[in-house]
Amino acid sequence: xxxxxxAPGEPHGVHGRPLSRAQKWAGFxxxxxxxxxxxxxxxxxxxxxxxxxxxxxxxxxxxxxxPTAVVSEPDTTRGREFVAGMDRALDASLVIxxxxxxxxxxxxxxxxxxxxxxxxxxxGVALDVASASGAAVAQLLAETAVKVGDTLGLPVAVQDVKxxxxxxxxxxxxxxxxxxAVIVGFVGSIQLSVHARGLMPLERIVFTVAYALLGxxxxxAVVDWLLGAVDxxxxxxxxxxxxxxxxxxxxxxxxxxxxxxxxxxxxxxVMVLLGxxxxxxxxxxxLLPSLxxxxxxxxxxxxxxxxxxxxxxxxxHQRLFPYLVLATWALxxxxxxxxxxxxxxxxxxxxxxxxxxxx
Numbered sequence: 370x371x372x373x374x375x376a377p378g379e380p381h382g383v384h385g386r387p388l389s390r391a392q393k394w395a396g397f398x399x400x401x402x403x404x405x406x407x408x409x410x411x412x413x414x415x416x417x418x419x420x421x422x423x424x425x426x427x428x429x430x431x432x433x434x435x436p437t438a439v440v441s442e443p444d445t446t447r448g449r450e451f452v453a454g455m456d457r458a459l460d461a462s463l464v465i466x467x468x469x470x471x472x473x474x475x476x477x478x479x480x481x482x483x484x485x486x487x488x489x490x491x492x493g494v495a496l497d498v499a500s501a502s503g504a505a506v507a508q509l510l511a512e513t514a515v516k517v518g519d520t521l522g523l524p525v526a527v528q529d530v531k532x533x534x535x536x537x538x539x540x541x542x543x544x545x546x547x548x549x550a551v552i553v554g555f556v557g558s559i560q561l562s563v564h565a566r567g568l569m570p571l572e573r574i575v576f577t578v579a580y581a582l583l584g585x586x587x588x589x590a591v592v593d594w595l596l597g598a599v600d601x602x603x604x605x606x607x608x609x610x611x612x613x614x615x616x617x618x619x620x621x622x623x624x625x626x627x628x629x630x631x632x633x634x635x636x637x638x639v640m641v642l643l644g645x646x647x648x649x650x651x652x653x654x655x656l657l658p659s660l661x662x663x664x665x666x667x668x669x670x671x672x673x674x675x676x677x678x679x680x681x682x683x684x685x686h687q688r689l690f691p692y693l694v695l696a697t698w699a700l701x702x703x704x705x706x707x708x709x710x711x712x713x714x715x716x717x718x719x720x721x722x723x724x725x726x727x728x
Contacts, residue, residue, distance in 0.1 A: 404630075411634065415637065415642075418642055419641070419642060422642045422643065422646050423645075423646050425646070425658070426646035426647060426652060426657055426658065426661055427646060427651055427652045430505055430652045430656035430657070431460075431656060432459045432460065432462035432506075432509060432655060432656055433462055433655060433656070433657070433658070433659050433662065434462055434464055434655055434659065434662070435459065435462050435463055435464065435484055435485070435506060435510070435655045436464045436466060436482060436483040436484055436655075437452075437455075437463045437464065437465055437466065437483055437484060437485045437486075437487060437510075438466050438467075438468050438474035438477050438478065438483040438485065438486045438487065439452055439465055439466070439467050439468070439474075439486075439487045440467075440468055440469075440470065440471050440474050440486065440487065440488045440489075441467050441468065441469055442469060442470070445489045445490065445491065447489065447493075447494070447521070447523055448487070448489020448490075448494055449489075450521055450523075451487070451489065451494045451514075451517060451518065451521060451523055451525070452465065452487055454517040454520065454521060455487075455510075455513055455514060455517050458513045458516065458517055459509075459513055462655070466482070466483055471486070471488060474486045474488075475497075475530075478497070478499055478502075478530070478531070479683060479685075479686050480683075480686055480688075481502055481678075481679070481683060481686070481688075484498070484499060484502050484503065484506050484507070484510070484653075484655060485497060485498045485499070485507075485510050486530075492524060493518075493523055493524030493525060493526065494514075494518065494523060494524070494525050494526070495525075495526045495527075495528065496510065496511070496514045496525060496526070496527045496528070497528050497529075497530045498510050498511055498527065498528070498529050498530070498531075499529070499530060499531035500529050500531060500532050500533045500540065501531040501532070501533055501540070501678065501681075501682035501683070502531065502653065502678070502682075503540070503649070503652075503653025503654075503655065503656070504533060504538075504539055504540040504653075505652060505653060505656055506653045506655050506656060507529060509656075511527045511529075514527055515527065531682060531683075533682075534598075534599055534600060534681075536596070536597055536598040536599055536600075537598050537599050541650070541651060542592060542598045542599045543599065543650060543674060543677045543678055543681065544648065544650025544651050544674060545592075545650075546588050546589070546592055546606075546610060546677070547610070547613060547648065547650060547670060547673040547674045547677060548645055548650070548670070549588050550584070550585060550588060550610045550611075550613040550614045550617065550673060551613060551614075551617045551640050551641070551644065551645065551669065551670050551673070552617075552640075552641070553584050553614060553617075554581065554584075554613065554614035554615065554616065554617025554618045554621075555617045555618055555620060555621040555636050555640060557577070557580045557581075557584065557614070557618050558577060558617075558618035558619070558621040558622050558625075559621060559633070561573060561576060561577070561715075562622075562625060562714065562715055565715075566714070566715045566716075567715065567716065567717040568715055568716070568717075569716055569717065570706065570707060570710040570713065570716065573622065573706075573715065574619075574703065574706075577615055577618045577619060577622070578615055580614070580618075581611045581612075581614035581615035581618060582611045584610075584611075584614055585607050585608070585609075585610035585611035585613075585614055586607055586611075588610055589601055589603060589606050589607045589610060593606075599681065600681075601680075601681060602680050602681065602684065605680045606677060606680055606681070609673060609676045609677055609680060610673070610677075612673075612692075612695050612696075612699070613669060613670075613672075613673040613695065615699060616669045616695050616698050616699040616702070617640055617669060619698075619699050619702035619703050619706065620636055620639065620640065620669070620698060620702050621633070621636045622702065622703075622706045622713070623701070623702035623703075623705045623706050624636050625713060625714065626705060626706050626709050626710065626712050626713045627705065627709070627712070629714060630714075639668065640668075640669065640670060643664065643668065644665070644668040644669060644670035644671065645670045646661065646665075647661035647662065647664050647665030647668065647670075647671060648665050648668070648670040648671040648673070648674045649662070649665055649666075649671055649674055649675065650670075650674040654666070666690070666691075666694070667694055668694070668698075669694065669695055669698050671691075671694075672690075672691035672692070672694035672695045673691070673695065675688070675690075675691040676691040676692060676695075679691075
């Protein structure tokens with residue numbers, strides 16, 4: 370029996386057949402090149418979205434809705450002309466709240482219900498602004514008031530009744546410390562997943578609390594004690610930062626439980642691409658696009674910034690809402706993680722390996 374041998378280079382048997390397109394695709398998906406390629410595309414998209422979200426929110430702040438108090442007594446004709454001129458100059462963005470007395474208007478400003486107070490009299494108009502509620506808003510109102518007063522031939526006295534601290538003339542320090550808490554919060558959770566993968570669910574939550582408390586203390590100590598940029602109500606600011614860091618860490622843990630290795634995508638989207646630009650820290654919410662101004666208050670970064678602003682500049686007028694926002698995100702994230710903890714990629718067997726081998 371004789372047979373011909375294949376010529377050199379000729380396919381030999383099954384292994385010599387060319388791979389089909391489906392087989393090549395299956396092989397590529399099993400290789401390390403597939404996740405690397407996906408990450409390449411994701412990182413490119415994330416870079417563009419990151420730049421776009423911050424540019425859209427902060428590059429050209431425009432007034433959209435500025436709550437302003439007007440004291441009705443004495444309500445002069447010239448005062449009404451001034452308010453109407455301000456509204457026209459600001460593209461009809463003033464939302465007027467009328468108060469009977471200066472004291473009632475000042476209380477509304479302390480509660481952060483309004484950003485400015487207009488008081489008119491026989492000799493001119495007084496405008497009280499609050500840089501602590503938003504330096505850019507206060508500057509815009511002050512500059513517009515002077516221009517309108519010049520146009521009407523009306524004397525305008527501008528006073529900043531809630532100035533920023535000397536070490537933070539642009540009011541950005543509170544935004545930066547909140548940003549640090551948000552980013553270190555979920556980066557810490559990522560590092561626990563990589564370097565302490567064997568932590569059990571309760572242990573993971575305990576260590577998240579621990580690094581949140583320690584990291585928040587470090588942030589507050591550096592900004593207040595070391596740099597002296599802002600005089601913080603230390604314990605309150607520390608705990609707000611810790612609450613923020615814990616919430617951010619648990620948000621990543623929740624997404625890691627639900628979708629595994631791609632958890633960074635929704636975490637980055639919620640906390641950084643959407644949450645930080647809309648927080649009102651770098652640009653106060655009346656100057657943000659309207660939708661961002663509303664959404665930001667319901668996200669952890671915005672809640673953190675709001676709580677810090679009130680703690681530092683409006684002591685005695687603290688509001689419950691930002692704490693409820695942080696608590697809701699933290700509770701939902703922790704609950705999802707705990708209920709579906711068997712899906713989390715971390716954890717370890719309860720029995721040591723040598724004990725398991727004997728059974």
